[in-house]
Amino acid sequence: MTIEIRLSVMSPEIGVEKSAGEFPPGMGANPSATGRTLPGMGGTPPSSSGAKRLDTLENKTVYLVDTGFGGSYNFMLQLQKWFGEHMPSVTTIRKRKPGNVFMDDNNDLWEEIKEKGHAAVVGVAG
Numbered sequence: 001m002t003i004e005i006r007l008s009v010m011s012p013e014i015g016v017e018k019s020a021g022e023f024p025p026g027m028g029a030n031p032s033a034t035g036r037t038l039p040g041m042g043g044t045p046p047s048s049s050g051a052k053r054l055d056t057l058e059n060k061t062v063y064l065v066d067t068g069f070g071g072s073y074n075f076m077l078q079l080q081k082w083f084g085e086h087m088p089s090v091t092t093i094r095k096r097k098p099g100n101v102f103m104d105d106n107n108d109l110w111e112e113i114k115e116k117g118h119a120a121v122v123g124v125a126g
Contacts (some may be wrong), residue, residue: 051119060118061091065109068101071125079121093117 054060062083064076073096080092095112099105101124113120 054119057087057090057119059089061093061116063113063117063120064092064094065113065120065122066094066096067122067124068097069124072123075123075125076121079123097122 064079066072066076076094080094083090083092093116095109097104098109
């Protein structure tokens with residue numbers, strides 16, 4: 001079995017090219033176009049993402065967060081191996097999200113990532 005992992009770091013200045021009224025690639029269909037709505041959002045997704053995007057991952061610390069969903073542990077192992085082979089200056093820290101896959105017990109992990117990390121990959125698999 002071959003696993004291909006592609007990595008891209010987007011600049012906030014460049015953004016993602018998209019056609020008018022469409023989501024960026026990989027973001028799914030427009031909920032209003034499918035007749036579905038998102039609760040509390042008037043049927044549209046939020047207009048901003050949380051953290052500012054990094055220009056590079058070189059010499060940064062990236063947390064690889066296993067959510068506990070089936071296959072997530074193995075995916076994060078493979079991702080850590082990929083970073084080691086292709087971007088050795090990146091420090092990766094694998095952590096398991098507390099609680100079960102759908103809820104957290106506390107905010108300790110997220111606070112640790114904010115304090116010690118530069119980026120995080122929160123992964124699911126299936």
